[in-house]
Amino acid sequence: MEKVRPKKHLGQHFLTDLSIAKRIAQAVTGHGGAQKVLEIGPGMGVLTDFLLENPQELYLAEIDQESIRYLEAKYPHLVDHILEGDFLKMDISKVFQEPFAIAGNFPYNISSQIFFRVLELRHQVTEVVCMLQKEVAQRIASPKGNKDYGILSVLLQAFYSIEYLFSVPPGVFNPPPKVNSGVIRLIRNETKSLDCDESLFIKVVKGGFGNRRKTLRNSLKSFQLPESLQGHPMLDLRAEQLDVADFVFLTQKIQESRGHH
Known part of the structure; x- marks a missing residue:
């Protein structure tokens, strides 16, 4: 199988360090009884390999045709679980009627948009474990009173408990990004809805x-x-x-x- 070329316009930086991939996969707790995990942007399946060791049923959302062909060849048993297209525009209700978790090494250029989509799906998304640009990860996990704290921090903390797990240097990716990365975990809290509009x-x-x-x-x-x-x-x-x-x-x-x- 030919390796997939990372594409700049898709913000692809493929993780090459297996120990980090394993830590990310092991951070998925199955909170809220989620029986399924959706991995966003699996690329060549470095994280996928470890997510497959978890008890939850795994689905992959991938927009890159070259990656899709690679994943279909690598995981023939997952072919029906590979969702082609843009997660931001996907009709998730066709695939998941029940609670599910999200995992992934998020493309940095759309990580904020992914979180706004998570907020729309918050009645179903019980947990998110993801790697993203360190600054954004810190901002989301930041408590009030901190200069990193911002719009996404408040909106996500309204519905999720957020934990910053660990930092990841640029050298473990191909190609290396220009920034450090951070891994965070969001766990759905008890708030069904806010007491306001x-x-x-x-x-x-x-x-x-x-x-x-x-x-x-x-x-x-x-x-x-x-x-x-x-x-x-x-x-x-x-x-x-x-x-x-x-x-x-x-x-x-x-x-x-x-x-x-």
């Missing part, structure tokens, strides 16, 4: 972080903050100083003032 919540979070140096009083001006909030000390803080519950509280207040309950 969730689309407004997302807007408030994005608005709050829109200008990080401003206090919330200034960054949330466009939301016409209600009188009842004007004197609230929270508005003198910056977005990075608020946790999920604080943003839910702000969203509730803005909602009430608009007459939505």
Whole structure:
């Protein structure tokens, strides 16, 4: 089997270090009773080999035709489990009706979009174990009050407990990326839904972080903050100083003032 050429436009960096692949696969816990795992971007199956040792049933989502042919030849028994196409656009409900986990060495150029998709699928995605650019991994796992903390941190931490597992140097990839990588694990928490309008919540979070140096009083001006909030000390803080519950509280207040309950 000819090796697959890594393609720059797909952000492909193939992991070559087997011990790291094994650690990533072993970090999948099967939380929430997930019987299936979807690996995003398996490439030549370095991580796949170890995921196959886990008890869950494995599915592969791959967009690269050359990789797909390689995977079909390498894993003939998985042919029906190889989903061709872009995970971001895939109709997941055709494949998974039940809870499932996601694993993978995410393409760096779309890792944030993958997480927004995970949020859309949060009622099914019980766990995510992935490798991505270290900065993004740290940001997602970062607690409030930290300069790395941002929009994705809040949105994901609303529904997942997040743990930064370990860092990975560039040299263990072909081709080596220009940045370090980090592996994180997201475990679905007990929150079924937020106690506020969730689309407004997302807007408030994005608005709050829109200008990080401003206090919330200034960054949330466009939301016409209600009188009842004007004197609230929270508005003198910056977005990075608020946790999920604080943003839910702000969203509730803005909602009430608009007459939505």
